[in-house]
Amino acid sequence: MANFDTVTKVIIGDANPGETSADAGSFAKTVNDYIETIDDAKLVSISTSFQPTHNAGKHKLAAVIVTKV
Numbered sequence: 009m010a011n012f013d014t015v016t017k018v019i020i021g022d023a024n025p026g027e028t029s030a031d032a033g034s035f036a037k038t039v040n041d042y043i044e045t046i047d048d049a050k051l052v053s054i055s056t057s058f059q060p061t062h063n064a065g066k067h068k069l070a071a072v073i074v075t076k077v
Contacts, residue, residue, distance in 0.1 A: 013077040014052060017042060020065035039071045050076040 019042065021035035029040035043054070052074040059068035 015075050015077060017075075018071070018073045021069060022063075023069045030041045035069055039073075042073065046073070046075050052076060070074055 019035075019039055021038060023035040024031075027034040027036045029036045031037055042065070052072075055072045057070040057072075
């Protein structure tokens with residue numbers, strides 16, 4: 009089996025409609041802060057998943073970020 013030497017980070021959280029990475033404590037800020045720590049030459053993939061139902065006006069999101077070691 010191949011050894012790809014990668015790290016996978018999964019971030020799960022609630023997102024409010026219209027939130028941005030400038031909003032303290034938001035899902036967008038959490039994801040953006042992590043992405044900002046990555047050497048762009050090591051970024052392999054960023055993917056997202058969205059839960060279409062919502063609870064109390066929020067939507068559950070997941071961001072999966074894969075980087076080379």
